[in-house]
Amino acid sequence: MRIIVCENYQSLSKKAAQIIGSQMILKPNSVLGLATGSTPIGMYKNLIKMYEEGLIDFSKITTFNLDEYYNLPAENNQSYHYFMYDNLFNHININKENVHIPNGMAQDIDNECLHYDKMIDNSSGIDIQVLGIGNNAHIGFNEPTINFNKGTHVVTLDESTRKANARFFSSLEEVPTKAITMGTGSIFKSKKILLLASGKNKAEAIYNTVHGKVTPEVPSSILQFHQDVILILDKEAASLLSKDDYEVVQEVSKVK
Template sequence: MKWIEAVSYEDMSQIAATIFKEQLKKVKTSVFGMATGSTPEGLYKELVKAYQAGELSFAEAKSFNLDEYIGITPENKASYHYFMDENLFNHIDMKRENIYVPTGDTEDIEKAATDYDAAIATVGGIDIQLLGIGVNGHIGFNEPGTPFELETNIVELTQSTREANQIYFDSINDVPTKAITMGIQTIMNAKKVILLISGTSKQDAYERLRSGEITTDFPASALHNHKDVTVIYTGVK
């Protein structure tokens, strides 16, 4: 596991963007695993700037998002489909047919989970998986206690996770109680993982990850078993 301490949020975003840009310039058909939330917004801004400056093209690349809420449509402004469109996809040349986000508004959600892993396998797997981390150590929506061997699956969201995501909804009552998420095994199947950690609220999670303890009580600790993980951390946001 490689550790990089950035001097600022902007620095963290630029370091991560450089890794993504180098991968795309090397392999035009790269497959990226994307994440949502406030932490990667700066990275996405850097990628959009690079595209608009003519530095790179996403025309042959593909992306798979980590997760989506169950019970809301892609058009919902709180959905991760909407977040990704607003922060990245509407501003670059990645083809719509190459953009994958888990389906959270289908009647057969279990099939949607199975199909998602099959789609990832069909394109040869994910080259770089982007992650954030929850205050309780969750990655994707894999909450404490999640078995490491799970692939894409349906999860019950903890109260702390729902409260953290309340900022995207009118009230806590509007925050969904379930989500579809890449499982830890799906994440571990990626060739390379980039974990962004930003802000004082994530300090404890960062220190626990750095301790090296591996336990299902702290889902991000599974990353110690991966051969290529880069953690980019800044204590400010």
């Protein structure tokens, strides 16, 4: 597990975009696993800038998103479908047929989960999966539980997760109680994993990810067993780690 600590959120976002951009340049038909939430927004802004300046090309890229709220229409401005188009897809030259987001409105939700995993397998797997992390160490919407879920599945959201996401809604009551998410097994199949974390409220989850016992009660701890994981953190998210745990990025060069 490689851990990179950046000065602040802006530096973190640039570093993450550079890693994704390098992957795209080395393999123009890369399969990217993407995440939502506030943390990756800065990375997406940097990727859009890199695209606009001709440094990267999305025309052959395929994407799979981690999750989507259950029973929330795609056109709802709080859906992750809406989020991804608003923050990335509407601003780049990606082929929309190569964009995949779980369908939380599917009539047969169990079949949708199986179909989603099959599509990932048929794409030859995810080259690099971007993750955020919840205050309770959830990745995707894999909440603390008694076992690791292998495949894409429907999950009941923890109250802490709903409260954390309530800032995006008019009230807590509007936050969905369920979501469809890639399982930890689906995530673990990715060739490379890039986890982003910003803020002191993520410090305990990060510490447990790196040094804690591997347990489904700390879903992100499973990453200790993955062969290629990079954590990109700001100083606050890394505040409980020892300086021996990580390398420091003082300044990330500006995108030309």
